Amino acid sequence: MVQRRRSILVIEDEEPIAEAVAARLRSEGFDVTVAADGAGGLALADRLRPDLVVLDLMLPGIDGLEVCRRLQRDQPVPVLMLTARDSETDLLVGLAVGADDYLTKPFSPRELVARIRTILRRVDRASEQTQRPLRLGEVEADPATRRVCRAGHTVHLTPTEFDLLYVLGSRPGTVFTRERLLAEVWGYRDGSGARTVDSHIRALRNKLGAGLIRTVHGVGYAAERPPGTRDEEPG
Numbered sequence: 001m002v003q004r005r006r007s008i009l010v011i012e013d014e015e016p017i018a019e020a021v022a023a024r025l026r027s028e029g030f031d032v033t034v035a036a037d038g039a040g041g042l043a044l045a046d047r048l049r050p051d052l053v054v055l056d057l058m059l060p061g062i063d064g065l066e067v068c069r070r071l072q073r074d075q076p077v078p079v080l081m082l083t084a085r086d087s088e089t090d091l092l093v094g095l096a097v098g099a100d101d102y103l104t105k106p107f108s109p110r111e112l113v114a115r116i117r118t119i120l121r122r123v124d125r126a127s128e129q130t131q132r133p134l135r136l137g138e139v140e141a142d143p144a145t146r147r148v149c150r151a152g153h154t155v156h157l158t159p160t161e162f163d164l165l166y167v168l169g170s171r172p173g174t175v176f177t178r179e180r181l182l183a184e185v186w187g188y189r190d191g192s193g194a195r196t197v198d199s200h201i202r203a204l205r206n207k208l209g210a211g212l213i214r215t216v217h218g219v220g221y222a223a224e225r226p227p228g229t230r231d232e233e234p235g
């Protein structure tokens with residue numbers, strides 16, 4: 001498969017950071033566009049349909065949280081959020097705004113590139129695989145179109161939320177540890193992003209109902225097998 005050039009939109013008001021990030025990403029072969037505020041970033045995202053957005057949390061005008069919400073509402077796109085402090089990352093994780101990953105400043109350009117490549121690889125893998133539609137109670141998810149319905153109504157999930165739902169929902173009743181979910185959904189090989197898993201689970205529950213995913217204390221998560229259903233007959 002021929003790899004087309006990937007486009008990344010950087011929304012960051014601190015010019016030195018924006019410039020450094022853009023330069024590094026360009027040197028890695030990405031097409032990079034920079035916006036210095038939220039409104040400009042949203043307009044560019046709408047026009048350019050980037051493959052990924054690097055989004056600063058603290059922006060003048062519309063802040064990063066709101067930008068992220070609007071991006072996910074209008075046209076789901078992977079988002080890597082930049083925060084100034086660890087406490088902000090905690091806050092973001094708690095709010096489950098739909099960012100795929102978070103980096104705390106100062107970060108190394110190398111780490112930034114690694115995170116971006118991981119996110120893009122995951123999105124590619126998900127779109128290449130031909131998988132069958134999923135049904136969990138009143139929730140239906142179609143991996144071909146990445147559309148999700150709950151009781152017949154469309155629900156908007158971020159790319160990461162969709163992947164997480166699909167991994168859990170493909171094997172209802174199976175308990176997945178956070179580490180395994182990080183490996184299967186995020187592509188991480190260590191458990192450093194466990195909070196990220198919790199945040200995305202919370203988002204899925206908010207959107208699809210609290211009963212869909214069960215917490216197995218001290219272990220991880222499992223999709224609930226809808227009551228009254230059995231394992232599918234083979235064939």
Ligand code: CA
Nearest residue numbers: 013056058059
């Ligand atoms: Ca800023």
